[in-house]
Amino acid sequence: MRDVREGLVVNRDDLGAIGNDAYGLRTKLSKDGDHARPATFDAAIALTNGNFASGSAVLKVHDFWQTHLKALLDSCAHISNHLDYTKALHSKDDVKIGGDLSSISKLSEYMK
DSSP states (O other): OOOTTTTOOOOHHHHHHHHHHHHHHHHHHHHHTTTTHHHHHHHHHHHHHTTOTHHHHHHHHHHHHHHHHHHHHHHHHHHHHHHHHHHHHHHHHHHHHHHHHHHHHHHHHHTO
16 A cells, blocks of 8 residues: 655755755855945045045945845845745644554555
8 A cells, every 4th residue: 555645745955955055145145245345335435525426326336235235135044044944844744744644544454
């Protein structure tokens, strides 16, 4: 008799790999995505103090980058956390479904 639980498998390794990739991207981006920020800010201030109109434009680029970098970092963290949660939830579901189906399998054996 075929075990009815065979088709009810979630590959947690795939979820974990994607979550790890998102976490790794966030870690690398939080470090590497901030290299130019201090120099860009300093340049914007220097240009503004020197009465160059481009100073405000450089500051806008700085602020725009910071806003979008933060959004991207938050998104990576959200993906990683969600997949960790999903992986744990599926593990619990697998155990519960396995227990529920085990008793049904026993009934099927008795009805032969």
